[in-house]
Amino acid sequence: MRAAVLHTHGEPPTQAEHPDPVAGAGRSIVRVTAAPIVPLDLLCASGTSYFGAPALPYVPGVQGVGVVEESATVAPGTRVFFATSAGMAPGDGSLAERAAVPDGDLVALEPGADDAAVAAIGLSGVAGWMTLTLRARLQAGERVLVLGGGGAVGQVAIGAARVLGAGRVVAVVRSDASRARAVDAGAHEVVALSTDVDELTARLGGPYDVVIDPVFGVAATAASRVLAEGGRLVNLGGSSGDEAVFSSAVLRSKSASVLGYTNNALTAEQRQDALTAVLQHAAAGAIRVAHETVTLANVASAWERQAAGKTSGRLVLTLRGDR
Template identity: 55%
Template sequence: MRAIEIQEPGRPPVPVERDAPEAVRGETLIKVTAAPVTPLDLLCASGTSYFGRPRTPYVPGVQGVGTVEGEPVWFATSAGMAPGDGSMAEVARVPEGSLVRLPSGVDPVAIAALGLSAIAAHQALTWRGELVAGEQVLVLGAGGVVGQAAVQLARLAGARRVVAGARSAAARERAELAGADAVVTLDTEDVAELAARFAAVADGPIDLVLDPLFGVPAAAAARTLRPGGRLVNLGSSASETCPIDSATLRGKSLRLLGYTNNELTPEQRAASLTLISEQVLLGNLSVTHESLPLREAEEAWRRQREGTATGRIVLIP
């Protein structure tokens, strides 16, 4: 079968021919139809992540979409985090418990592009953020895949207004296309200035902030929260540290909450994926993406690493 391999940590994947995996008890063989290239894939393959140096060679791909006996499924793997292979091959073997059945007719590339990023957005908004219909939400990093999904999912959950923050012109355009009511440019390191920009376009104090950035944007967003407001952090794309002042935290009794997909139960993950796939079918949920053949994985890898991809890149075996 066709596949790609990480043969040395820190190096791009290479196309290879492999023997197809054989079925074993408790696991399922999946004919892969779409495998996204994500930041987590590159982190795992770098050999410098908190998962440790991966055992090589291995097939990367922490998630994918495929079919089992002709029926569509989404699946997750531990490729790069534990010994074993992932989704970037014609056939993948995964534990039965990692499968989520998908509705017939759903676009596999669209689901692959959303995948774990949309699951994170949904659960961070609802499970950790406790979003209530009628609340006002601020989504940071709204031009990224998590952010685009969060803008749409917040609206679907009943948010009355969704404010977005994004840095580049292209990212701001993606946030607008996702349906944000207002988009703020994140091009300053001045916390007070950025907080004033958020306040200027918000309809009163913010109830919930979804934050995949941390750093100055999170500190500014915290200043816009109402008393008892919540900020859910699920990433550090801007910085590993954040200059939130104590007076803001104490004065408003704010709640700062961490989020990781690793804490989800299989049932939570499946519930999110089911909702996501239903909304894709209804035309209510999508993120910017493109597809490339598996043989162009090295190019996809490079663009993801350099940040030059226009959206999520999905490989087609």
């Protein structure tokens, strides 16, 4: 089969012929139609992640969309979203014509958004939804601040906050392109990021009942200062750094909470329910993630663009059998 194969840690994968996956006990074969290139793919492929360096060669790709070809538990022809542990555990991932997927990581899809749109949302949709519902316990009318509002998780969190009844949703972004994506996702207001924490704090205004934070660093420090009484800051990433400074006096005076979140802590049922809810709203146009499609032949250049942050949205590899 054709696949994006990684031969050297830290280098882009390239299109190559690769052995077809084999179904086994508890594993189904999925013909892949669309698979996103996400930051976790690059981290794992770098060989420097805390998961350890994956054995080479391997096919990256931690999520995708496709059609079941062979399975003991799911009817062949079923359209599914799926997750893989490629790069985190031995085995190949989604950036290929076919993938072997644990049955518990298959989510049957209802008619609605096309495969590329579903792939673009994917696990970012689960994170954006569950940070608001499971961790922040968002209540109707509450004010929400979304850091990294132009990213995939940020776009989902903006749309999800709106459909969950937030009174006001403000996004923080670092570029004009990100601003446009945040506005399109439904933000009431967009604030430009500043590396000066005092300046950013002043720009944010507030107060906010909930902060969704996939970036950490200076933005998280500023956001913690504008939390409302009983406010909750939920962190799910550190794209701007692994450290932030929080004032004990500020947090205690507001009885505020700083909470961590990871999709890895979810059960398969929780992940399925969250993705199903997000995709229902996506089908209605209320949640969206800006994306562009690329072919397998162009996977190396797409990988480099993702690494450099030179994209107009999530990059989704499409596989339709064309060579």
